[in-house]
Amino acid sequence: MRAAAADKNADALKAQLEAAQASLAEVSERLATAEASLAAVQEAAATMDAAADVEGEPASPLPVKAAPEAVPAVTLALSGAPTLGGTLRITGAATLPAATFQWLRIKKSGEQDPIGGATRPQYAPDPRDMGFVVACAVTPAPGAAAVVVATPGPLGEMDGLSATVAGYADRDSAEFNCVIVQRNGEQQDRREVHQLEVLADRVKLKRAGKTRFKEAYGEGMQVCGARGGGDAAAQGLFLALSPSLVFMLACESAKQRNAAILLIRDRALERGYNVLGPKDKADE
Numbered sequence: 267m268r269a270a271a272a273d274k275n276a277d278a279l280k281a282q283l284e285a286a287q288a289s290l291a292e293v294s295e296r297l298a299t300a301e302a303s304l305a306a307v308q309e310a311a312a313t314m315d316a317a318a319d320v321e322g323e324p325a326s327p328l329p330v331k332a333a334p335e336a337v338p339a340v341t342l343a344l345s346g347a348p349t350l351g352g353t354l355r356i357t358g359a360a361t362l363p364a365a366t367f368q369w370l371r372i373k374k375s376g377e378q379d380p381i382g383g384a385t386r387p388q389y390a391p392d393p394r395d396m397g398f399v400v401a402c403a404v405t406p407a408p409g410a411a412a413v414v415v416a417t418p419g420p421l422g423e424m425d426g427l428s429a430t431v432a433g434y435a436d437r438d439s440a441e442f443n444c445v446i447v448q449r450n451g452e453q454q455d456r457r458e459v460h461q462l463e464v465l466a467d468r469v470k471l472k473r474a475g476k477t478r479f480k481e482a483y484g485e486g487m488q489v490c491g492a493r494g495g496g497d498a499a500a501q502g503l504f505l506a507l508s509p510s511l512v513f514m515l516a517c518e519s520a521k522q523r524n525a526a527i528l529l530i531r532d533r534a535l536e537r538g539y540n541v542l543g544p545k546d547k548a549d550e
Contacts, residue, residue, distance in 0.1 A: 342404055348417035350395065351424035351520040353500055356387045356402055356415060364407045369493075372399040372416065382545040383493040390499035390520075392491040393528050394542070395421045430525045431532075440464045442526045444503070446471070448514040462505075462515065464529045467537065469507060481507035483534040483541065489527055490543025503527065504543065 340361055346354040359365050369384035371394075378401070381389070391400060401416035434440040441461045446454045460478070463470040469487070470480040481487060486509050492502025500520040506512045517523035534541040540548045 340406065342413055342415050344402065344415045344417060347422075348400070348419065349422040349424060350391050350393060350427065350524055351500055353388055353390045353497070354400065354402075354417070356404060359387050359404060362404075362406045366405045368403045368412075370401045370403060370414070371395055372401055374398075378403075378414075379547075381493065382543065386494050388496065388499065389493065390491055390502070391421055392493075392543070393427075393524050393531075394490075394546075396423055397421065424521060424524060427521060427524055427528075430521060431528050434464075434525070434529055438466065440526075440529055441472075442522050443518045444515040446513055447502075447516050450510070450512050460515075462503075462517075462526055464526060464533060466533055469505070469530060471507075471513070479507060479511060479513075481511065483537045483539045484508075485539060487530075487534065487539065487541050488543055489530050489541050490546065491523065491527060493543075505530075506544075 340358050342356060342358045344354060345357050346352050348354070354369075356367065359367075367385050367387055369381045369389045371379040371381055373379055381392075381395075387402075389400070389402070397420050399416050399419065400421050401414050403412040403414050405412045441463050444460055444462050445457055446460055448454060458473055461472045463472055468480055468482040470477050472478060486506070488504070488506040490504050492499045492504060492514070494502075496502075498516070501517045501523050503515045503517055503523050503526060504513075505515060517526065531541050542548065
């Protein structure tokens, strides 16, 4: 019964991410009214038109039978620096309108681990990808064999990220500026700047010093980077305080987004909870 309930909650959270992806484009132009002191946050949400979704089950990275029709000869390549904080892109796929994509984390054993919801030509790596080769299985057309394009080596760490996270280690709390793009799948018309506060035992979202939402670390909490496309995907953060309180946030910078994810995961793990994204599996 508990397993069935957990699967139901995970599916519900996936649906929240899908809803966020569908309407992020609609909110982008409204960010001009946010505080001038956080112009970086405004720009992040303004360009998150395709920055955050987990949609459907991951496509299989394994080759399938060739399609009966001919597939155009296209050279596929991976562009973007293979480091946390950037965006990886598949080049050469624009001429393949029927192509599908599934980003993968390649384990040291060679096992291909599909990243749930990362099914677009672009992917902004999550801190969990550090130290692993990241690849994309591109299926040019229905029935065609998948072509796997990978980074030349394991994903590198973002410059200064470890120092940023370490700087919060001895603090009772850490705050990160952000804008709430969506709440429970609903577009947020007011572009108010909030503070995401990460404490030893809980997470809060505050506005002007007042707590609006809070939740203790637990099995229902989830956090991950945005997994869609878009130029600002590296600044998008998906946060489910509980299955019934789900947010898509636009952070001030890619470094702030990744530091917040790492800090939430570290402090939750200290409490005995492995906080990941929807449908993610804990590392073995």
